[in-house]
Amino acid sequence: MSTTAEPTPDKYSLGQSMKRKEDPRFIRGAGNFLDDIVLPGMLWLSIVHSPYPHARLVKIDKTAALAVPGVVAVLTGEDLAAHNLAWIPTFHGYDKQMILAVGKVLFQYQEVAGVIATSREIAQDAAELVDVEYEPLDPVVNPFQSREDKIILRDDRENKTNHIYHWEVGKRDATDAAIAASDVSIKERVVFQRCHPAPLEPCGIVADMDAATGRLTLYLTSQAPHAHRTVVSLVTGIPEDKIHVISPDLGGGFGNKVPVYPGYVVAAAASVVIGVPVKWIETRTENLTTTGFARDYHMDVEIGATKDGKVTALKVTTVADHGAFDAAADPTKYPAGLFGIVTGSYDFANAFTELDAYFTNKAPGGVAYRCSFRVTEASFAIERGMEILARKLNMDPAELRLKNFVKKEQFPYPSPLGFVYDSGDYHLTLRKALDMIGYDELRKEQAEKRKRGELMGIGISTFTEAVGAGPSKHFDIMGIKMFDSAEIRVHPTGSAILRAGTKSQGQGHETTWAQIAADELGLDPQNIMVEEGDTDTAPYGLGTYASRSTPVAGGAIAMAARKIREKARKIAAHLLEASVDDIEWENHAFHAKGLPGKAITMQEIAFAAYTNPAPDSEPGLEATFYYDPPNLTFPYGAYIAVVDVDPETGFVKVRRFLAIDDCGTVINPMIVEGQIHGGLTEGFAIAFMQEIAFDESGNNLNTNFTEYLVPTSLETPHWETSSTCTPSPHHPIGAKGVGESPNVGSPAAFVNAVMDALAPLGVTHIDMPLTREKVWRACREASTA
Amino acid sequence: MKISVTVNGTLYEREVEPRTLLVYFLREALGLTGTHVGCDTSSCGVCVVVLDGDRAVKSCTMFAAMADGHDITTVEGLVQGGKLHPLQQAFWDCHGLQCGYCTPGMLMTSYALLKHQPNPDEPAIREALAGNLCRCTGYQNIVKAVQQAAAETNAPAPEPVAT
Numbered sequence: 016m017s018t019t020a021e022p023t024p025d026k027y028s029l030g031q032s033m034k035r036k037e038d039p040r041f042i043r044g045a046g047n048f049l050d051d052i053v054l055p056g057m058l059w060l061s062i063v064h065s066p067y068p069h070a071r072l073v074k075i076d077k078t079a080a081l082a083v084p085g086v087v088a089v090l091t092g093e094d095l096a097a098h099n100l101a102w103i104p105t106f107h108g109y110d111k112q113m114i115l116a117v118g119k120v121l122f123q124y125q126e127v128a129g130v131i132a133t134s135r136e137i138a139q140d141a142a143e144l145v146d147v148e149y150e151p152l153d154p155v156v157n158p159f160q161s162r163e164d165k166i167i168l169r170d171d172r173e174n175k176t177n178h179i180y181h182w183e184v185g186k187r188d189a190t191d192a193a194i195a196a197s198d199v200s201i202k203e204r205v206v207f208q209r210c211h212p213a214p215l216e217p218c219g220i221v222a223d224m225d226a227a228t229g230r231l232t233l234y235l236t237s238q239a240p241h242a243h244r245t246v247v248s249l250v251t252g253i254p255e256d257k258i259h260v261i262s263p264d265l266g267g268g269f270g271n272k273v274p275v276y277p278g279y280v281v282a283a284a285a286s287v288v289i290g291v292p293v294k295w296i297e298t299r300t301e302n303l304t305t306t307g308f309a310r311d312y313h314m315d316v317e318i319g320a321t322k323d324g325k326v327t328a329l330k331v332t333t334v335a336d337h338g339a340f341d342a343a344a345d346p347t348k349y350p351a352g353l354f355g356i357v358t359g360s361y362d363f364a365n366a367f368t369e370l371d372a373y374f375t376n377k378a379p380g381g382v383a384y385r386c387s388f389r390v391t392e393a394s395f396a397i398e399r400g401m402e403i404l405a406r407k408l409n410m411d412p413a414e415l416r417l418k419n420f421v422k423k424e425q426f427p428y429p430s431p432l433g434f435v436y437d438s439g440d441y442h443l444t445l446r447k448a449l450d451m452i453g454y455d456e457l458r459k460e461q462a463e464k465r466k467r468g469e470l471m472g473i474g475i476s477t478f479t480e481a482v483g484a485g486p487s488k489h490f491d492i493m494g495i496k497m498f499d500s501a502e503i504r505v506h507p508t509g510s511a512i513l514r515a516g517t518k519s520q521g522q523g524h525e526t527t528w529a530q531i532a533a534d535e536l537g538l539d540p541q542n543i544m545v546e547e548g549d550t551d552t553a554p555y556g557l558g559t560y561a562s563r564s565t566p567v568a569g570g571a572i573a574m575a576a577r578k579i580r581e582k583a584r585k586i587a588a589h590l591l592e593a594s595v596d597d598i599e600w601e602n603h604a605f606h607a608k609g610l611p612g613k614a615i616t617m618q619e620i621a622f623a624a625y626t627n628p629a630p631d632s633e634p635g636l637e638a639t640f641y642y643d644p645p646n647l648t649f650p651y652g653a654y655i656a657v658v659d660v661d662p663e664t665g666f667v668k669v670r671r672f673l674a675i676d677d678c679g680t681v682i683n684p685m686i687v688e689g690q691i692h693g694g695l696t697e698g699f700a701i702a703f704m705q706e707i708a709f710d711e712s713g714n715n716l717n718t719n720f721t722e723y724l725v726p727t728s729l730e731t732p733h734w735e736t737s738s739t740c741t742p743s744p745h746h747p748i749g750a751k752g753v754g755e756s757p758n759v760g761s762p763a764a765f766v767n768a769v770m771d772a773l774a775p776l777g778v779t780h781i782d783m784p785l786t787r788e789k790v791w792r793a794c795r796e797a798s799t800a
Numbered sequence: 801m802k803i804s805v806t807v808n809g810t811l812y813e814r815e816v817e818p819r820t821l822l823v824y825f826l827r828e829a830l831g832l833t834g835t836h837v838g839c840d841t842s843s844c845g846v847c848v849v850v851l852d853g854d855r856a857v858k859s860c861t862m863f864a865a866m867a868d869g870h871d872i873t874t875v876e877g878l879v880q881g882g883k884l885h886p887l888q889q890a891f892w893d894c895h896g897l898q899c900g901y902c903t904p905g906m907l908m909t910s911y912a913l914l915k916h917q918p919n920p921d922e923p924a925i926r927e928a929l930a931g932n933l934c935r936c937t938g939y940q941n942i943v944k945a946v947q948q949a950a951a952e953t954n955a956p957a958p959e960p961v962a963t
C-alpha cells in the first residue's frame with residue numbers, strides 16, 4: 016500500500032470541481048424553457064412594430080387584421096390606456112415608458128399594436144395586416160444632436176428638454192487643478208458602443224389568468240422573479256398573493272431578462288381581459304431591436320501624471336445615450352450605476368467623474384450586460400486611459416500599472432469616488448500574469464517584428480470591479496432593498512431542499528448553492544436540491560444580475576446553514592448528553608469536548624430533529640436567512656492579450672489571451688473557469704464585432720444574427736486562465752463573484768493589444784468594434800499620411 | 801398535407817400545413833421540445849437535428865413536408881438503452897454547457913460530425929460547429945467534449961468481465 020496517496024478530496028468542501036447537477040436534463044433535451052410551456056386553450060400574441068424612428072401616429076386600422084379567422088383581438092395603446100396601462104414606470108422609477116405607442120413613436124421597431132390569435136402563424140400574419148398611418152418626424156440619432164434640444168422628443172414630460180439627468184461624484188476643482196499642474200496628461204474620447212446581450216433564448220411570457228381562483232400566473236423569462244411580481248402588483252393593483260411568477264429554465268440572460276418589456280404587459284393584460292392563457296415569444300429581431308440594449312457611453316478620459324509615471328488625477332466626462340425612455344436598469348440612488356469604480360486598480364489622489372444622459376430615437380434599455388451596472392464602461396475607460404498614458408510617457412504599460420496600483424497594505428481602500436475596496440493584491444496578480452505569458456520574451460519578439468515592419472501587439476487590462484449590490488443603506492430598486500435570501504429545509508433522512516431568491520441562467524446555481532450548503536452542514540451536495548424562480552415557494556430576493564448572486568445570495572445560504580447548525584448543536588448536545596457549550600463543529604460533524612472519537616453527523620441530527628427533538632427546542636430542522644451585505648465585493652484580474660495585425664486586410668489574430676482572475680474563495684473551479692471562458696468570448700465579441708448601430712435616419716442596422724455578429728467557434732480564441740485568491744474579508748465564505756469579470760476586463764485588453772500593434776503607425780485609438788474595415792482603414796490612412 | 805416521418809425510430813403520420821417548419825412540427829406536433837429556436841435567419845443552430853442518420857440540418861430551415869419519408873434524430877433520441885450517448889456524457893464531464901439552450905443543437909451537429917470523421921482534430925471540430933452559436937461557454941469546453949466523445953467512441957470496447 017502506498018503511503019503517498021493523495022488524500023481523498025473532501026466531498027463537502029468548497030473548491031471542488033463537482034459536475035453540474037442541472038446538466039442531466041439539458042443534455043437530454045429535457046430542460047423546460049419558456050417556449051416549451053403550452054397550456055390548454057392558449058392564444059398567441061404577435062406585436063406590430065413601427066418602421067419609423069420618430070413619427071406621429073395618425074391612425075390605426077384594425078379591420079383587416081380582425082377579419083382574419085383565428086384572430087381574437089387587436090390591442091393598441093388607446094385600448095391599454097383605458098386600463099391605465101399605456102405607460103408603465105421604468106425600472107428605477109424616474110421615468111415611464113410606453114407599452115404600446117400613443118400619440119407618437121419614438122424609435123424604430125417600437126411596439127404599436129398587439130394581435131392575439133389562436134396560433135403563432137395567424138397572429139404573425141394578421142400583425143402584418145394592421146394598417147398604421149404615420150406622419151414621419153425628424154429623428155434624433157445621437158446624444159450630441161439631442162443635447163442641442165432642437166427637436167424635443169418627449170412632449171409627455173414636464174421639462175421640455177432631451178436632457179435626462181446630470182450626475183457627478185468626486186472633487187471637480189481639485190482634479191482640474193491637478194491635471195493642469197501635472198507634468199504629463201492625456202485626454203481621449205473613448206466610446207463604448209451600443210450593444211446587446213442577445214442570449215440565445217429570446218425573452219417571452221405565458222400569462223395565465225385563472226378566473227376560478229382569481230390568480231394570475233406569469234411564466235416569464237425573468238432574472239428577477241420576485242421583483243417582477245412586485246412591479247406587476249404595483250402597476251396593476253392586483254394583490255401580490257394573486258400573482259404567481261415562475262421563471263423556468265433560462266437560456267442565458269446576461270441582463271437582457273431583468274427589465275419588464277411591453278410584450279409581457281400586453282400578454283398579461285390580454286390574458287386578464289380574455290380569460291385564457293396568452294403566449295408571447297420574441298423573434299430575434301424583436302430581441303435585438305426593442306429589448307435590453309447595453310452601454311452607449313461616450314467618455315472623455317483625462318489623466319494627469321508626473322513625468323516618472325505616478326498618476327495624480329483622473330477625470331472622466333460622459334455623454335450617455337439612453338434611447339427613447341430612461342429605462343436603464345440601475346439601483347435607485349445610482350443613475351449611472353457603479354461608474355464610480357472608474358479609478359480602477361489605481362491610487363489616484365484626485366478624481367472626478369460626471370455624466371449627462373440624453374433621450375434619442377433609439378430603443379430604451381441600458382441593461383447591465385454581463386456587468387455590474389456600468390462597471391464595464393468604467394473599466395474600459397480607465398484601462399484605455401492608462402494605456403494611452405503609458406505610450407505618452409514612453410513607459411511600459413505593465414510598469415505603469417505596477418507603479419500606480421493600490422497596494423496590498425492599503426486595503427480596505429477608500430477610493431476617491433466613494434467605494435471601500437475590500438481586498439486585493441494587484442501586484443501579485445499582474446506579476447503572475449506577466450510570468451505566465453512570458454511578457455519579457457513577447458516584448459523582445461515584438462521589437463524584432465517591428466524591425467521587420469510586422470504589427471504585433473500586447474495589451475494589458477488590470478481591472479477592478481464593484482459587484483454584489485448591495486448593502487441596503489445604499490442599494491434599492493424601486494425602494495426594495497437589494498438583500499437576498501435563502502431557505503434550507505433538512506429532511507429527516509439527511510437530504511435537503513434549498514431555495515433562494517436568485518435565478519440561474521446558466522451559472523450553475525443548482526450545483527454551487529448545494530456546495531455552499533453542503534460545506535456548512537456536512538451533508539452530501541448531491542442530496543441538496545436547489546430550487547429557484549418560483550415566487551410561491553422561494554423566499555423574496557432581488558434576483559441574478561450584476562454578479563450579485565454569490566456575494567449576496569451566497570452569503571444568505573451560508574448564513575441560513577449556520578442558523579441550522581446552531582440549532583443542530585443543541586440537538587447534538589442532547590444526543591451526546593453534553594452541555595451545548597462543549598459541542599464543537601469540526602470536520603463536518605459535532606464532537607463533545609473531552610469525548611474524543613465520538614462524533615455525530617448532521618444526518619443523525621436531522622433524523623433526531625424529527626424523531627427525538629431536544630427538550631427545549633422546536634422539532635424540525637430548517638432556517639431562512641435574509642442577507643444584507645455590509646459592503647460590495649471587489650473582484651479583480653490581470654488580463655493579457657497578444658495579437659498580430661495584418662495591415663493588408665485589417666484582420667486581427669488573437670494569438671494568445673491569458674486571464675488571471677481573483678474572485679476570492681472559489682466554490683467550484685470548473686464552473687468559475689467556464690464563466691471566464693464565456694465572459695471572455697463576450698468581451699472578444701464586443702471588442703471586435705458586436706454593435707447595434709444606426710444610420711443617419713435612425714434606422715437600426717443590426718436587426719438579426721446576420722448583422723449583429725456573435726462569435727462562432729471559428730473566430731473565438733483559445734483561452735488561458737489562472738487565478739489568485741484574496742478572499743473577501745466581509746463575505747461569509749470569502750467569495751466575491753466572477754460571472755462578469757471577464758466581460759468587464761477583457762475589451763480593454765483586446766483594444767490595448769491592437770493599439771499597441773498599430774503604435775508604429777501612430778494610431779492611438781479606434782472605437783470598438785474593431786472590425787477589419789476599421790483596422791484596415793486606420794492602417795491605410797496611417798501609411799498614406 | 802399528410803407526411804410520414806420517422807423520428808427517433810418511431811414512424812409518425814401527421815397532417816401538416818405546407819408552411820409548417822420542421823422545428824415547429826417536432827416541438828409542437830410531436831412535443832419534442834429539446835430542439836430549440838433562437839433566431840429567424842438560420843444563424844444560430846439551436847434547432848439542429850440529424851437527417852437520415854448522418855446529416856446535421858437546421859430544422860428551422862426545412863419545412864416539415866420536406867422531411868416526408870425521411871428519418872430524423874433529435875436530442876431526445878440520443879439516449880440508448882437508458883445510457884447516455886458518449887457525446888452527452890462528455891458534454892457533462894467537460895462542462896460543455898451552461899444555460900443548455902444551445903446544447904441540443906451542439907450535440908446533434910457533433911453527432912453528425914463524428915459519423916463522418918470519427919477522429920476530428922480541434923480545427924475540424926471548430927469548423928463543424930461554426931453554424932452553432934453559444935453565448936455561454938466560449939466553445940472551448942464544447943470542443944474538449946467532442947474530443948473526449950470521439951476518443952471514447954473509438955476506444956476498443958472493454959473486455960467482458962468474467963463473473
Ligand code: FES
Nearest residue numbers: 838842844845860
Ligand atoms: S433557429 Fe436559429 S438556426 Fe434555426
Ligand code: FES
Nearest residue numbers: 898902934935936
Ligand atoms: S450553453 Fe448557453 S448558449 Fe450555449
